[in-house]
Amino acid sequence: MAAQPRDYYEILGVERESDATSIKRAYRKQAMKYHPDVCKDADAADRIKEINEAYEVLSDETRRAKYDRYGHDAPSQPDFGGGFGGDSPFVDIFETIFGQPMGGGRTRGGPMRGDDLRYDLELTLEEAVLGVDKPVKFQRMESCDACTGSGAQPGTEATTCVQCGGDGHVRVVQETMLGRMTARQTCPRCRGVGRVIASPCVACNGQGRARKVRERTVKIPPGVDTGMKMPLHGEGDAGERGGPAGDLYLVFHVKEHDVFERQDRDLICEVDISFAAATLGSTVQVPLINGTEELRIPEGTQSGHRFTLRGKGVPDVHGRGKGDEHVIVNVVVPTRLTQEQKELLRQFADSMGEKPNEHENRGLFGRLFGG
Ligand SMILES: [Zn+2]
Numbered sequence: 001m002a003a004q005p006r007d008y009y010e011i012l013g014v015e016r017e018s019d020a021t022s023i024k025r026a027y028r029k030q031a032m033k034y035h036p037d038v039c040k041d042a043d044a045a046d047r048i049k050e051i052n053e054a055y056e057v058l059s060d061e062t063r064r065a066k067y068d069r070y071g072h073d074a075p076s077q078p079d080f081g082g083g084f085g086g087d088s089p090f091v092d093i094f095e096t097i098f099g100q101p102m103g104g105g106r107t108r109g110g111p112m113r114g115d116d117l118r119y120d121l122e123l124t125l126e127e128a129v130l131g132v133d134k135p136v137k138f139q140r141m142e143s144c145d146a147c148t149g150s151g152a153q154p155g156t157e158a159t160t161c162v163q164c165g166g167d168g169h170v171r172v173v174q175e176t177m178l179g180r181m182t183a184r185q186t187c188p189r190c191r192g193v194g195r196v197i198a199s200p201c202v203a204c205n206g207q208g209r210a211r212k213v214r215e216r217t218v219k220i221p222p223g224v225d226t227g228m229k230m231p232l233h234g235e236g237d238a239g240e241r242g243g244p245a246g247d248l249y250l251v252f253h254v255k256e257h258d259v260f261e262r263q264d265r266d267l268i269c270e271v272d273i274s275f276a277a278a279t280l281g282s283t284v285q286v287p288l289i290n291g292t293e294e295l296r297i298p299e300g301t302q303s304g305h306r307f308t309l310r311g312k313g314v315p316d317v318h319g320r321g322k323g324d325e326h327v328i329v330n331v332v333v334p335t336r337l338t339q340e341q342k343e344l345l346r347q348f349a350d351s352m353g354e355k356p357n358e359h360e361n362r363g364l365f366g367r368l369f370g371g
């Protein structure tokens with residue numbers, strides 16, 4: 001770590017006035033960017049540590065206020081690092097990236113739909129255009145094998161909460177200025193679940209779910225592009241108390257290509273052709289995303305001319321047609337000519353009525369013979 005720690009706001013990329021929500025959002029963004037599953041930089045682990053540290057302070061109102069006042073010289077905190085991030089040095093990028101779990105019961109104690117997960121998948125242009133079967137390795141919460149999701153140690157089972165009788169709520173009588181009032185509150189004993197686990201499952205600490213690494217081979221359809229999301233239904237976190245599983249969202253990132261530039265469904269490339277081929281006409285090999293093809297260059301083709309190969313671009317991801325490939329030709333002016341070749345070109349220039357050897361000639365022949 002650097003001797004002078006960086007400013008926490010700067011690390012998360014937020015303004016000093018940012019509210020808790022923006023800080024949380026910025027933190028997730030940064031944590032995802034440098035997550036070791038995504039970022040292959042050598043200092044990614046250090047960055048994550050720094051990001052976690054910044055978030056620990058800025059997400060805690062008291063510590064943030066102290067930091068705002070004293071900066072890094074704030075009196076040291078004995079509880080530093082406690083209660084956040086568990087024993088893992090990395091924050092889990094798969095946790096509730098998509099915000100609130102969708103659907104499911106809001107009521108405590110009822111079945112809850114599992115969280116949606118996000119997986120950032122990098123593809124080459126070839127893979128994105130042609131489609132590919134891609135292995136995807138991710139972590140998710142699954143129903144615990146040992147207790148089959150009940151959270152109770154095998155051989156035992158959860159019992160109905162005696163305090164609320166399984167309702168999950170209790171009525172409390174309060175003496176107020178207006179007299180006695182009854183309020184409905186979440187049962188403090190079972191925390192609203194209605195059942196109490198006397199001996200929690202050791203494997204999952206009574207959670208009923210455990211984090212597991214899963215690998216899937218996913219069929220990526222041809223035509224995906226950066227930023228597109230593909231849901232894999234039911235591949236997210238397992239639900240709680242019998243709720244349905246969430247979804248896993250693949251988010252695509254298509255890498256730059258050496259030869260092709262992509263513009264939506266079109267591919268664009270540049271191809272060098274010789275001066276003679278451009279002048280006299282020829283047939284040249286041009287690259288396709290999955291091979292090569294012969295392209296007829298007509299006589300008198302100018303540099304910068306664009307040829308279109310219909311249907312050789314990117315297929316629509318929903319199967320609605322295909323884009324085109326555009327080949328832009330670049331006529332290469334020869335730089336090293338033999339005496340004999342120069343003589344032939346002089347004769348050619350002569351026949352065109354040009355005087356290539358003279359200094360004022362700034363045309364093609366001027367450049368050919370000027371050097
Ligand atoms: Zn268990």
Ligand SMILES: [Zn+2]
Nearest residue numbers: 161164187190
């Ligand atoms: Zn209860």
